[in-house]
Amino acid sequence: MTLTLSPLRYGLVLGLLATVSPVLAAPWAGSTYNPKPDSEDVVLPMPCEGSMVFRRIEIPMAGPLDDLPITLGQDGGDWGVIEHSHPAFIAGSFADDKKGKGRYYLMAKYELTSLQYNALRGECSPPSRILNIAATGMSWFDAVTAADKYNQWLRTNAIDKLPKEDGSLGFLRLPTEVEWEFAARGGLKVNSAEFRDVHYPMDDIKNYEWFSGSQSSNGKAQVIGLLSPNPLGLYDMLGNVSEMMFTPFYLNKLNRLHGQAGGFVIRGGSFQSDQSEIRSAARKEVSYYDDATPYTSKSTGLRLVLVAPAITSKEKVKLLEKSWETLGAENPNTEKKNDDTKDTAKELSSLASGVDDAALKQKLKDLENQLRASNQKQQEERAQSIRASLNLGSFLCTKLQDDGRFLDFLNHNYELLCKDKDAGDTNCANRKSKLGEQTERLQQLTGYYASSLVDSATLYGQEGLKPEVSVFDQMLTLNKRLSGLRPFLAAHWQNQQKYLENGKIDTAGWLESCKQTTGNN
Missing domain, CATH: 1.20.1050 (Glutathione S-transferase Yfyf (Class Pi); Chain A, domain 2)
Structure with missing residues (x-):
């Protein structure tokens, strides 16, 4: 006997098959989520039997309050108020137990794809080439929500896969500008000069990043992992789609950021960017809202980082307090770089001249002489x-x-x-x-x-x-x-x-x- 479905029932069956349950979804092939596998990749599971790949971004600072001073931005450009170089500091979230030195955080190897974004929204779409293109069209709030859903899913279904720091679970979020630019420039995989260059070392930009024009993206977002990576093994960091940041936008004020916080930041160029815009320092402010609705763009996507809380336990608090007590201790190798710093020796001399007590005056003069000798x-x-x-x-x-x-x-x-x-x-x-x-x-x-x-x-x-x-x-x-x-x-x-x-x-x-x-x- 042959069972024949009515058109209505046939349509219902197709509708059910179109959105497959995460339990029934077939595992994604490795080439779907990691087209360029590497032995140093860190892979986390996702809903719908999927996965996301991360890379370690290492910083050789191990102490509780140790961080690495770096210079971000770029000098000599037309947008100094936005991109001018400024000092910054970076540190890792997780201790490197195997190597026994330094710390690291994790950054997604590729931009979030449409397939992965669908999975985080509960839609188990069958893998396809078109779904392996970087996801766009979501708002900043959608991006934060996607990270939240991924965090909750991991804690419910794969808590053992999340790295820990001092017993505290790591978590996913959008990157800060410092985290993103440090990684985009190549981190410590490049030398100091290469780090400060317009972009990381490359023989021909067309082999590394997508930008506008028929010789590159041809005006379309591309499938992840088709080009060569940056020195940290990260793909499409400066092109393909722009990437949303966690931290708000600040203007630049020469050697520091301005005090007003604005909209959110997007970093890197996109398939709509001119080749000259493909540079590590490129940044743009975007309003969270476009009229009455959250802002979205067909050329803006995201890349997640995996980090840990700064204060993880009572023991960590004790270590932090101990490190805090040693900050600013007298050190002959420490230089005062702030031009606004007062001349302490002169301040002591002025103070001593206004003191009537002879013994106290002498002590202040002795202290002034010691300070001057130290300064010299x-x-x-x-x-x-x-x-x-x-x-x-x-x-x-x-x-x-x-x-x-x-x-x-x-x-x-x-x-x-x-x-x-x-x-x-x-x-x-x-x-x-x-x-x-x-x-x-x-x-x-x-x-x-x-x-x-x-x-x-x-x-x-x-x-x-x-x-x-x-x-x-x-x-x-x-x-x-x-x-x-x-x-x-x-x-x-x-x-x-x-x-x-x-x-x-x-x-x-x-x-x-x-x-x-x-x-x-």
């Missing part, structure tokens, strides 16, 4: 450190010249002797191998020089460096064995001044400057 020692040590950095920069400039000119020599000989030779020629194969080795050696040296230049410029600034350039130049003049470094000091200082002026990481220009250095000044 710190200033001398700082000057020595600056001169040491100039010495290192000058020396590295000589090495860049040697290795750069040697690479030019190898290139010239290869073109001269092997241009028309057969590919199987043994001598030419050896020359090509040496050429590759020297190219890699020069790239490593250039990166080290750039990191040294940027670090000292950031730490000491123009006002700290300039007087010591003159002092160090005189020291080189007096030392005949070191006088040959003088022209390289001049080249290094010229490179450093250009960076201080425009904030650009011009490794090719710095290399050429050192290569062209000749004679004594």
